[in-house]
Amino acid sequence: GEDVEQSLFLSVREGDSSVINCTYTDSSSTYLYWYKQEPGAGLQLLTYIFSNMDMKQDQRLTVLLNKKDKHLSLRIADTQTGDSAIYFCAESKIGNEKLTFGTGTRLTIIP
Amino acid sequence: DAGVIQSPRHEVTEMGQEVTLRCKPISGHDYLFWYRQTMMRGLELLIYFNNNVPIDDSGMPEDRFSAKMPNASFSTLKIQPSEPRDSAVYFCASRGYGQGLTEAFFGQGTRLTVV
Numbered sequence: 125g126e127d128v129e130q131s132l133f134l135s136v137r138e139g140d141s142s143v144i145n146c147t148y149t150d151s152s153s154t155y156l157y158w159y160k161q162e163p164g165a166g167l168q169l170l171t172y173i174f175s176n177m178d179m180k181q182d183q184r185l186t187v188l189l190n191k192k193d194k195h196l197s198l199r200i201a202d203t204q205t206g207d208s209a210i211y212f213c214a215e216s217k218i219g220n221e222k223l224t225f226g227t228g229t230r231l232t233i234i235p
Numbered sequence: 236d237a238g239v240i241q242s243p244r245h246e247v248t249e250m251g252q253e254v255t256l257r258c259k260p261i262s263g264h265d266y267l268f269w270y271r272q273t274m275m276r277g278l279e280l281l282i283y284f285n286n287n288v289p290i291d292d293s294g295m296p297e298d299r300f301s302a303k304m305p306n307a308s309f310s311t312l313k314i315q316p317s318e319p320r321d322s323a324v325y326f327c328a329s330r331g332y333g334q335g336l337t338e339a340f341f342g343q344g345t346r347l348t349v350v
Contacts, residue, residue, distance in 0.1 A: 157338070166239075166326055166341035212278065221266050221330060222291065223339050227277040 128226035130213055135232045142200040144229045146213030149194065153215040156189060157223065158198045161210045170198070170211075200231075208233050239342035241327050247348045253315040256345045258327030259308055266330040268339065269302055269312050273323045284310065317349045 127149040136142045148156070154175050159167040173180045173187045173196075180187045186199040200207055213226040240259040248254050260267045268283040282292040287304045295302070299318070304310040314321055324346050328339040 159341075164343075166343045167328075167339075168341070169338040172338065221285070222268065222280055222283050223328075224280070225270075225278040 128213055128215055128224055130211075130226040130229045132227060133230050133232070135234055136203050137234045138203060138205060140203055142198075142203045142207065142231055144198045144200075144211050144213075144231065146196040146198075146226050147194055148196065148213070148215050148226075150215065150217070150224075151191075151194065152217050153194075154217040155215065156187075156196050157212075157214040157216075158185075158187065159212040159214060159225075161212065161228070163209075167212060203231075203233055205233050205235070207231060239327055239329050239340050241325075241342035241345050243345060244343060245346045245348075247350065248317055250318055250349055251316045252349075253313065254317045254321075254347060254349075256312040256325050256327075256347070258310045258312070258342060260310070260327070260329030261331065261340055262308065264329035264331035264340075266339075267304060267310050268328040268330075269310070270326040270328065271323045272326060272344070278326075281312070314347075317347075319349045322347055322349050 130146045157172040158170045160170050161167045171182050171185050173189050184201045188197045210228040210230050212228045214223040216223045242257045266285050269281040271279045271281055281294045282302045283290055284304045300314055302312045324344045326341050326344045328341045330339045
């Protein structure tokens, strides 16, 4: 079955880079996602990567995928106070449209 | 489109009462998901529908929980009777096919408190 794990907390100084990590167990996962949840709000998609890719960059965001180790990371460059949120890793696969989410990592920005 | 719309945003009810949560998915989306979020268990998938038909309800915790999707634009999640341990934020999400399968779009959630 699917299992997605993340560390629960991360604190980063403003202006530094944040790296949020995720591991998953299902090798047939096809799509891997990063969602952001701000306080009192629903989840919003930040970015996603297909399993046949190693890296994807989108402005301040860089996603790295190590398929061999089933490890996904999200790097946020020049972290700002507005980046404070909970970040969820999720996976899905072709033929099964549900998303399985990790526990979420709460990112706190230190001024 | 206004996005996924959930109601109510907040619900406080007494133990033993029936609670009904409502969701309007994005028009044209074929898949609708109900998730529950708690501090202890994170985001759990309760049930999802495809074209109004329940596909996987293995996450529904007990018989006290039931979900329906009578048409493509409306779904309900009902808890009867409610218990304090049901207190959580309940999210509805929908997905569809555009140029391939789209991302899952989430509603704002319903914060349920059972006292």
